[in-house]
Amino acid sequence: MSSRILSPKTQSTEAMQHVPNVSVIVFNGFSPFHISVPSIVFGRDTLNEAFFNLQFIAGEEGSIMSDIGMEIHARAKLDTLEKADIIIVPYWRTVDERPNDQLIEALRLAHERGTLIVGLCLGGYVLAFAGLLDGKRAATHWELEQDFTQRFPETLLDTNALYVEDGGVITSAGTAAGIDCCLFVFRKYYSSAIANRIARRMVVPPYRDGGQAQFIEQPIPITTSDLRINELMERIRNDIGHKYTLDELAESVMMTRRTFTRKFHKATGMAFGEWLASERLNLAQELLESTDLTIEQIVTKTGFSSVFIFRDKFKGRYAVTPNRWRKTFHEQK
Incomplete structure (x- = not known):
């Protein structure tokens, strides 16, 4: 028809x-x-x-x-x-x-x-x-x-x-x-x-x-059965804007890079980079909804390397731009 x-x-x-x-x-x-x-x-x-x-x-x-x-x-x-x-x-x-x-x-x-x-x-x-x-x-x-x-x-x-x-x-x-x-x-x-x-x-x-995509819940692990991984995840959440490397993280939990990569994936079901990006995007969501911070300030707080990369990752996850998300979900004062 x-x-x-x-x-x-x-x-x-x-x-x-x-x-x-x-x-x-x-x-x-x-x-x-x-x-x-x-x-x-x-x-x-x-x-x-x-x-x-x-x-x-x-x-x-x-x-x-x-x-x-x-x-x-x-x-x-x-x-x-x-x-x-x-x-x-x-x-x-x-x-x-x-x-x-x-x-x-x-x-x-x-x-x-x-x-x-x-x-x-x-x-x-x-x-x-x-x-x-x-x-x-x-x-x-x-x-x-x-x-x-x-x-x-x-x-x-x-x-x-x-x-x-x-x-x-x-x-x-x-x-x-x-x-x-x-x-x-x-x-x-x-x-x-x-x-x-x-x-x-x-x-x-x-x-x-x-x-x-903008309404789908994106659950990520809060805790795992691995105590060292749990402690590491909490430290990262408290300093999400830091630029992390796998070598630095592996050393902090006294593992080789290969062992850390394997154990992190086993504990969370995600690669570390995937988990970190999800955490940063979730925080960006909250900041867009509940604050008047500029996009540049949110990028700094969440640890993305540039506004361009942040917008690309955000739209890839939620199928809308950060600005559109803010217009849709921002808390009205």
Whole structure:
């Protein structure tokens, strides 16, 4: 399905000819937030104009109750998916549960017809269970990377992406990334100018810089089972700006350079240079968020050899620049 960039006049004329049908599949145990995102983006209330025909489809038999007691009465059934131009699976209740066979078959048939299939957050698991992500790139929440990869090794997972489109299937990362993904789908059918109006009404950015990397927790060892390595790590943290050499460090713990390198990796699971860079980047994060120090001052405090190297390392880790990180996460006084 190709993207279309239409002027408002052309768009209105074409919309009257065919308004795309969006079917949102709902299940028992749904999250109200995940349901509300496609409702706001594709519903008519946001801009008081019907750019899409939106309906909810019951993905299974029985009551459709949310995790906090809200109930949806989805009158449409899975057989109505034949009329859908876009099918959205906005969530899934658990990664351990395979969806029902009727739903899986309906999604497969829709994909064969050329229907655009979208899985938001855990909804991507439903698409993966249906085999729609085999051999394709996909996104999911960064915390689920290991689980998703183990369950669906045929899928090429991009854990930094906020959303990914591949072969008529779109998947997104967790929670708020569903907004980014739905706005992206909107832009596929109408102009960016109209999609940007939706974003402004929602008070969200039309595009977000960077990907999930800026939100991923980067755990590094605090202590290990090696007492000498623990003491050394603590000394380094207290003087992180010092220019360390492997020979100096090995001598300080009375080891050869080769022995120190081997023992440090065994204790931490990381090479010393990798561990040190992580410590410095973590400190830089904190300073960007909680102080008004200049980038040059942060470089000095964290021990990076130059502003250029610091920016390169920071963007390589978090997919955004230090300045962008500060604008996003800096504490407001």
